[in-house]
Amino acid sequence: MDKVLGIDVGATGIKGAIVDITEGDFVSERIKYPTPKPASIENVLDVIGKIIRDHKWEGKPFGVGFPSVIKGGICHTASNIDDSWIGFNLLQALRQRYTQNVVLINDADAAGYAELEYGSLVDKQGIVILLTLGTGIGSAVFHNGILMPNTEFGHLKYKKSVAEKYASNKAREDKDLSWKEWGKELDAVIDHIDFVFNPDLFILGGGISKKYHKYSEFLTLRHKIVPAKLLNKAGIVGAALAMHKELMEKGILHNV
Numbered sequence: 001m002d003k004v005l006g007i008d009v010g011a012t013g014i015k016g017a018i019v020d021i022t023e024g025d026f027v028s029e030r031i032k033y034p035t036p037k038p039a040s041i042e043n044v045l046d047v048i049g050k051i052i053r054d055h056k057w058e059g060k061p062f063g064v065g066f067p068s069v070i071k072g073g074i075c076h077t078a079s080n081i082d083d084s085w086i087g088f089n090l091l092q093a094l095r096q097r098y099t100q101n102v103v104l105i106n107d108a109d110a111a112g113y114a115e116l117e118y119g120s121l122v123d124k125q126g127i128v129i130l131l132t133l134g135t136g137i138g139s140a141v142f143h144n145g146i147l148m149p150n151t152e153f154g155h156l157k158y159k160k161s162v163a164e165k166y167a168s169n170k171a172r173e174d175k176d177l178s179w180k181e182w183g184k185e186l187d188a189v190i191d192h193i194d195f196v197f198n199p200d201l202f203i204l205g206g207g208i209s210k211k212y213h214k215y216s217e218f219l220t221l222r223h224k225i226v227p228a229k230l231l232n233k234a235g236i237v238g239a240a241l242a243m244h245k246e247l248m249e250k251g252i253l254h255n256v
């Protein structure tokens with residue numbers, strides 16, 4: 001059985017679990033720490049270290065999903081995390097501290113990988129767009145199963161700001177919106193993305209995907225929308241899967 005540790009860094013929590021890559025499921029307890037305040041580089045790296053030690057995973061391969069545009073290991077944006085991350089080479093820091101066998105990808109891209117691999121999607125052909133609805137809105141775009149990384153649909157200009165300020169789950173909670181009010185905001189955002197990208201399918205992820213039945217009726221395009229299957233496990237599972245893919249590509253098959 002191939003096992004990899006997946007870590008999902010979010011605005012409110014940093015979570016990790018050991019993932020069985022064959023099944024796409026956890027084979028350890030999921031450990032969660034609150035995201036430190038401030039979510040500075042040192043503080044977040046320390047929590048990642050704690051999760052590695054908690055799982056007795058020192059020196060072993062792991063993957064990290066992070067809420068930022070990631071290019072060449074460098075964080076390029078920081079919408080819901082501390083600004084000090086912008087320009088920081090997180091991949092290099094993780095390699096220096098923990099192991100060379102680590103990958104770093106955007107958190108929504110990680111969730112997308114997991115949904116495509118283990119979700120209920122039979123047909124991966126065409127364009128599939130996953131949106132994660134949490135503190136922000138993350139996006140992952142796939143064409144025939146291949147990821148186009150680092151899209152940021154949560155930051156499309158919308159009303160007086162950007163889409164995630166109106167249609168994320170945090171926006172719903174902060175503004176105390178009814179399912180109908182919030183559903184209509186989300187509908188407008190999805191409609192716009194649909195018009196520009198013409199995907200064949202939308203997958204709605206994040207913890208709120210389990211309440212899909214409460215807002216699906218307000219989504220005009222519901223005939224081509226499905227709720228995510230892995231719910232909030234997707235970020236962890238996808239980060240581990242990304243690391244596993246890299247090990248396979250390098251020809252390092254890891255069995256523990």
Ligand code: BGC
Nearest residue numbers: 067068069079108136137138
């Ligand atoms: C960030 C994205 C991230 C998303 C979900 C957005 O605010 O810009 O990079 O994927 O939140 O965490």
